[in-house]
Amino acid sequence: MSSILIAVAVLTAIALVFGILLGFASQKFKVEGNPIVDQAEALLPQTQCxxxxxxxxxxxxxxxxxxxxxxxxxxxxxxxxxxxxxxxxxxxxxxxxxxxxxTKKVAYIREDECIGCTKCIQACPVDAILGAGKLMHTVITKDCTGCDLCVEPCPVDCIDMVEVKTDLSNWDWKLTHQPIQVLSAQQYEDKRC
Incomplete structure (x- = not known):
């Protein structure tokens, strides 16, 4: 009978030690939130538009x-x-x-009409508008995401969303992945004839 009590006591002690270790590990290595959500959010532009x-x-x-x-x-x-x-x-x-x-668009401030109220600066989530109080403002077009959040707060309606013209610096290559056939000199000659 005493050997059974010793076995139960030993198993209880082992279970208690492992329980404490698991409780410690669960707190030490706890992951807050969903890591996929955090990774996806890090990829998004954070414009909150x-x-x-x-x-x-x-x-x-x-x-x-x-x-x-x-x-x-x-x-x-x-x-x-x-x-x-x-x-x-x-x-x-x-x-x-x-x-x-x-159509990619960016904000454009008609500077001669701007009164320098800074409401557009406050509304811009990516800090693409430059200016100071009671002075003219302008848009840093390479930073503007075209979210349109600066247009509505402007009290004098001097902000337009203008289309970005496509050039070599912003052209989107819509390429599909296609295999390239490599020919030897002989195959090229045979194909040409």
């Missing part, structure tokens, strides 16, 4: 982690969508027509 249909980048990242489409972010464009596709392990998709008209 709402063009995706969500009130900001974090809610959209949560929706992506829950299975929503990855192609609803016009400021992020194709590059962001491709990174999200890689993260989620799915095929890239063209930008959603409902949220993007495929």
């Amino acid at each position: 709402g063009q995706c249909g969500y009130p900001g980048c974090r809610p959209y990242a949560q929706a992506i982690a829950n299975g929503d489409k990855i192609n609803k972010c016009p400021p992020g464009g194709t590059a962001t969508m491709e990174k999200l596709a890689e993260l989620m392990g799915i095929d890239p998709q063209p930008l959603d027509e409902a949220v993007a008209d495929n």
Whole structure:
């Protein structure tokens, strides 16, 4: 009988030690939130513009982690969508027509009409507007995501969204991956004749 009590006591002690170790490990190595949400949010442009249909980048990242489409972010464009596709392990998709008209636009301030109220600066989520109080403001076009959040707060309506003309610096190569056939000199000659 005493050997059974010793065995029970030993097993209880072992269970207690492992329970304490598991409790410590669960607190020490605890992961806050969903790491996929954090990774998706880090890929998004952080403009908080709402063009995706969500009130900001974090809610959209949560929706992506829950299975929503990855192609609803016009400021992020194709590059962001491709990174999200890689993260989620799915095929890239063209930008959603409902949220993007495929025309990149940036804000343009008609400087002669600007009164320097700074309301556009406060509304810009990416700090693409430069200026000071009671002085003229301007837009740093390479930083502007085209989110359109600066237009409404302007009291004198001097901000327009203008289309960005395509040039070599912003052209999107819509290439498909196709195998390239490599020919030897003899195969080339044979094909030519």
